[in-house]
Amino acid sequence: MVFCGNSTEESELHHAQIHLYKHVYNFVSSMALKSAMELGIADVIHSHGKPMTISELSSALKLHPSKVSVLQRFLRLLTHNGFFAKTILPSKNGVEGGEEIAYALTPPSKLLIRNKSICLAPIVKGALHSSSLDMWHSSKKWFSEDKELTLYESATGESFWDFLNKTTESDxxxxxxxxxxxxxxVFKLALEECKHVFEGLGSLVDVxxxxxxxxxxISETFPHLKCTVFDQPQVVANLTGNENLNFxxxxxxxSIxxxxxxxxxxxxxxxxDELSVKILKNCKEAISGKGKEGKVIIIDIAIDEVGDDREMTELKLDYDLVMLTMFNGKEREKKEWEKLIYEAGFSNYKIIPICGFKSLIEVYP
Ligand SMILES: C[S@@+](CC[C@H](N)C(=O)[O-])C[C@H]1O[C@@H](n2cnc3c(N)ncnc32)[C@H](O)[C@@H]1O
Incomplete structure (x- = not known):
């Protein structure tokens, strides 16, 4: 296309350019968030008990003096992205009427505070670890290969499950x-609103x-419920339960x-879908002793491009590609969930939103 001064075309070009550059550099926002998590900026502001200036932050984080202005620029982006809030404090350096900027936590950065009952720092660490990111450089090669290989397998030569389970990589x-x-x-908060789903059950297996x-x-909320955590032997090997919870x-x-x-x-x-139907059929077999009273409770994402806002849909579609590239898995729309459920031989289901971006699906035999 040739742009020769037509204002509509120019404006379209400018918007297109901003859109493209924004998506090219989205990774900078993700990595700046990872840096903030690794540095422990949220922990330091939390321990301080009130907003902190750049000099207070740099000294608490023990940064090299040459990195003070670097921190300021990271915080400018992170503040723009909603992770910190700027407040103005009277200057401490004696200048009358002087002011200093201080940084406060916001609800998203409060989720990075360690030792809190809800801390999502491990999500930032895992999702932005090189083992999750490096494979993306091989996607062009992957598109020309056997469709059964995940991008992760194509890039590394082994499945992500095998990588996780290698003893040398136990960390x-x-x-x-x-x-x-x-x-x-995060489920703790949601449990209140979906307590009815677990009421009346005598036993539960968390597959x-x-x-x-x-x-x-769940066991704390329903102390009489007999609970079993069922997972791969190497995952549960050293875990101990109690009278009503076993691994x-x-x-x-x-079998389940x-x-x-x-x-x-x-x-x-x-x-x-094929393997999910197999799992669901095994679940149906596991609850068969309870007749029509048994149920399977699925907590997962349900994509809803019409009902959800743009940010929520983008998150769900991002997750879909993460599942596709790492596991050959998928995030599903409601009609795809329905298809799986009926294919596995169940007769009915009920779906409610839970935990912000997930859904809880009760599935009945
Ligand atoms: C995405 S994680 C979900 C863990 C947990 N339900 C949660 O929400 O935190 C999937 C789990 O499935 C387990 N898993 C994978 N293959 C399995 C298998 N063949 N049998 C039992 N568990 C398996 C993994 O070890 C892992 O703990």
Missing amino acids: TLGMFQDAMAADSK GGGTGVVTRL VGGDMFK PSADAVLLKWVLHDWN
């Missing part, structure tokens, strides 16, 4: 489980339940321990 397995556990703690964060929360190692593609209900939180989005 990566820990990092992955920490990220899952951090996300699961792919990881280190059992969600099951423990069982196994393979959900073979029997219970009144099965919970699948953030499990089915790791798998394609």
